[in-house]
Amino acid sequence: MGNFSNNLRLYLGVCRRVGHTLSLGMLNKDRREKLLSLYNQYETKLGQQDITPIDPFVIPKTDVFELFGNDNAQYEGVYECGFGHTTEFELKVISNLVKKFNPDRIFEIGTFQGRTTLNMAINANPTALITTLDLPSEGLNTTALNIEEGEVRYVKKDVSGERFTGHPMADKITQVFGDSATYPFTDHHNSIDLAFIDGSHAYEYVLNDSNKVLSIMRPGGLIIWHDYTNWEGVWTALNELYKSDSRYKNIKHIGGTSIAILQV
Ligand SMILES: C[S@@+](CC[C@H](N)C(=O)[O-])C[C@H]1O[C@@H](n2cnc3c(N)ncnc32)[C@H](O)[C@@H]1O
Incomplete structure (x- = not known):
């Protein structure tokens, strides 16, 4: 007492x-x-x-790729990740997809630090070119559609793409800045072999980005979406496209990741 x-x-x-x-x-x-x-x-x-998340675990990491020997890709900065990045395993999955599909032209929406951009460049063939689009901080209040409150932190940053700046792979990468709702995608018409959609996670943006990216893909190309299981805007938009638009009927969710893919 x-x-x-x-x-x-x-x-x-x-x-x-x-x-x-x-x-x-x-x-x-x-x-x-x-x-x-x-x-x-x-x-x-x-x-x-x-x-760099505070990580109390000292035991070295592994995953199914390393354990079962089907990992054909190379990486940089896999474990240096936190909010706003693909997970360690997702980065390996995306790198292996790049290796397997061997794209000549890659388009990414949402550069952020450029961790995935860099690893796509490392795993693409020597003549491959990547265009990566990012909304800069100063564009935050003038987007054509509404972005989610929770993603303002990823837009507000001093630099975009610092992971590949000054890296030998940077020669493969072209950075462009703007809003994916107003960016002139027609410049890339019928030229993209692999696209990675990871910009705004708002429902309207996922619909916009999916349809714009679909319009620039070469037949047989691969679209990769991030965050299907993490953001309501992403799963609502992708579920709707899958159910109501026959162009998306073959979309697949890669289990154990938040990645969805579609070979067009
Ligand atoms: C989650 S981060 C991307 C992470 C990155 N793809 C990676 O794998 O490391 C989201 C990025 O999308 C950008 N973004 C948000 N809305 C956008 C828009 N409307 N147009 C273009 N980029 C946008 C943000 O500036 C931010 O850099």
Whole structure:
């Protein structure tokens, strides 16, 4: 009982102090600055986690490709991932798809740091060319369609494509900037062998990006979507296309990943 009343007193004391700090305490400049410095420390930690998650596991990684010997691709930065990236295994799956389909022309929507772009370049043939489209920070408030609140953090960044900048593979990569709803896809008409759709995850954007990308594919080309199982906008749009548009009837979800693919 003694313990209970001590804990209750402690709890009420903390509530009173937090309540005071966040209300009347805000009138005090010292307290405001202390709170701001605490918040900044927290944000910095979160920011670091975005790129290199704190990983308490020291045991080396493996996956089914390594275990069963069907992994034909090469990689860079597979394990340096966090929010906004493909998972380690998904990156290997995409790299192996590039290896298998041997595309000459690749189109990506959503460059971000360029981790998948770089690995597609590493696994594509020496003369292959990749065009990667990204919405820059300054385009955030002028998109033709609405993007999701939760993806603003991926648009707001100082640079796009830092994973391949200065890399020998960068010769294969052309960066273009803009909104996928207004980008002139017709310039790539009938020329793309493999496309990776990973821009905005909003329903309207997934429909837009799917149809625009479909219009630039060569017959036999492969479309890859990311985040089918992670974002409602993506699964709602892809389910609808699969059920109601015969051009998408052969779409497949790769189990154990959030990737969907369609050979056109
Ligand atoms: C999840 S990140 C892409 C991750 C990257 N494909 C990878 O595998 O590492 C989403 C990217 O899409 C871009 N984006 C969001 N909306 C877009 C739009 N309407 N047009 C073009 N790019 C967009 C963002 O700027 C962001 O860089």
